[in-house]
Amino acid sequence: MTWTWTAPAGRALSGTLGIAALLAGARIAGPRNKVLWTAALAPDTALLLGASAAPTWRQLPRYAIGPYNALHSPAVPAALLTAAALTRHRSLLVAGLAWFGHLGWDRAWGYGPRDADGFVAGRERAGEGGFRADRAGTARPGLAAPGPRRP
Template sequence: MTPDAHPRTRPGARADLCSATRLGLRLFRGPGWTYHDPAGRVLSCAVGLTALVAGATLGGARSRVLWTTALLPDIALLYGIAAAPGFERLPLYAVRPYNVLHSPAVPAALFALAAVTRSRRTAVAGLGWLGHIGVDRGFGYGPRRADGTRC
């Protein structure tokens, strides 16, 4: 099934990132594993907090790597906030960096790099990044639509 075939989209219309994300989450994780549902928010927040605790255990509670990477994904938000009409809508030039930095692919790449290089600091960075994404999803923040609004 392609994102174009999602039942909430108009026939022939291309689904946006938010619809494709919801579709993928429903297909592979089952109902409830989405940051739009209360159970999914609790699960996302639990994953995020667990990642932060694991990072603090692995790198130390005062680890600069952990806390820097736990805040780093929001650099895209700061990048676009100056020109944003409000927090609810990001400028178009900041949407792609925001979505990329808030993608689980970034911590996955950090975990893969940590496994290859056997670097504890890189693993801590991945845990900090994953913690940020999980807590964001727990509070209902996910990818942005192409026009900069929240999904």
């Protein structure tokens, strides 16, 4: 079995690792540490960049996709943790753990990188009317049924 954040087991693993990383950072620096919470929230600054121009709450505008994907890449906490190991700087360690915790939490809730249209990559999109049918043509659970057709 291959790990993927789009599968339930991968989402559970992502959430567990994310919470463990955030708790480890809080244990090292304290639960009210500014570096911890700044790094835990920093990846979502890209959402603020595109929030006012987003076509829907599910889709980012094109200019915000690159920053969002860059800030939500595992390379960022990996670089922070590598720098912490090389320099033995506690703040870098805390920032790396908090950033990793944010990514794990996002993946646990099904949020990953965005595709070229600004939607979460790997997720099925709702149709134009908010309806998505499976192969048999029946409505999928949790999604809105289609309303009456307009002329």
